[in-house]
Amino acid sequence: MRIRDLCKEYQVAAKRIEVLKGLNLDVDNHGITVVLGRSGCGKTTLLRLAAGLEQADRGSVEMGSDAKMGVIFQEPRLMPWLTVGDNILFGTGKRQGRGRHRVLNRHLDYLLDLTGLKGFEDAYPSQLSGGMQQRAALARALAYKPDYLLMDEPFAALDYFTRSQMQKELLKIHQAEQKGILFVTHSIDEALTIGKKVVILEDGGCRKEYDLGDIPYPRDLLSEKIGKIKKGIVEEMEKTGEIGMLP
Ligand SMILES: Nc1ncnc2c1ncn2[C@@H]1O[C@H](COP(=O)(O)OP(=O)(O)O)[C@@H](O)[C@H]1O
Numbered sequence: 001m002r003i004r005d006l007c008k009e010y011q012v013a014a015k016r017i018e019v020l021k022g023l024n025l026d027v028d029n030h031g032i033t034v035v036l037g038r039s040g041c042g043k044t045t046l047l048r049l050a051a052g053l054e055q056a057d058r059g060s061v062e063m064g065s066d067a068k069m070g071v072i073f074q075e076p077r078l079m080p081w082l083t084v085g086d087n088i089l090f091g092t093g094k095r096q097g098r099g100r101h102r103v104l105n106r107h108l109d110y111l112l113d114l115t116g117l118k119g120f121e122d123a124y125p126s127q128l129s130g131g132m133q134q135r136a137a138l139a140r141a142l143a144y145k146p147d148y149l150l151m152d153e154p155f156a157a158l159d160y161f162t163r164s165q166m167q168k169e170l171l172k173i174h175q176a177e178q179k180g181i182l183f184v185t186h187s188i189d190e191a192l193t194i195g196k197k198v199v200i201l202e203d204g205g206c207r208k209e210y211d212l213g214d215i216p217y218p219r220d221l222l223s224e225k226i227g228k229i230k231k232g233i234v235e236e237m238e239k240t241g242e243i244g245m246l247p
């Protein structure tokens with residue numbers, strides 16, 4: 001996926017906010033690309049534009065003409081009246097539950113297994129923990145067989161241990177599925193845990209890029225190599241002004 005010269009501004013009351021000012025980004029179709037930035041820097045805006053949920057003022061998001069995208073938001077956004085299984089199948093447009101489609105059933109079994117939801121197919125979202133709900137959302141996005149997964153701080157609402165577990169599971173799922181993932185977060189540690197490439201979004205563009213392609217998973221965040229990169233990122237991000245101080 002190639003994002004070129006992406007511009008987006010919003011009018012809020014009498015004020016015009018330029019959120020993205022000619023952003024360029026290449027998203028690898030097999031690796032995890034992490035966009036890291038402070039709250040309010042435009043991460044969600046970037047993801048919504050990439051997903052086609054909103055129109056850019058200028059610029060383009062290019063990928064194969066039949067490339068499909070699955071989006072995962074910060075909240076699971078499951079249908080509360082549907083079971084986990086039916087939620088997962090929802091995006092496929094074939095919501096008949098089990099029995100009719102053998103291939104679909106097999107895919108559902110695979111997804112339940114992959115996301116650790118085996119045995120919860122008939123549960124309702126309200127009966128699941130936050131982490132499990134987010135796994136169901138991930139399974140639902142995968143059911144649609146997307147080429148890219150766009151993830152908007154999907155683990156930000158989870159407690160530290162669940163979040164860390166989910167990051168590990170995402171890596172496992174990524175290993176199995178090999179999708180291109182565009183993941184946005186404000187957490188430096190999360191970026192260093194999962195990113196093949198980490199890009200800092202500030203002042204409306206991708207300002208700095210870190211290639212972590214040669215550091216294997218699972219990552220040891222306390223290693224000297226990652227410590228050095230983290231120091232660089234912290235220094236870079238500290239240079240930026242306070243939230244809401246964008247010109
Ligand atoms: N629909 C909208 N209308 C007006 N302003 C918006 C809208 N969406 C986002 N913004 C503004 O754009 C800026 C970036 O928002 P957002 O992309 O949500 O940031 P992030 O996800 O990095 O926290 C914020 O200042 C926000 O108030």
Ligand SMILES: [Mg+2]
Nearest residue numbers: 043044045153
């Ligand atoms: Mg956001």
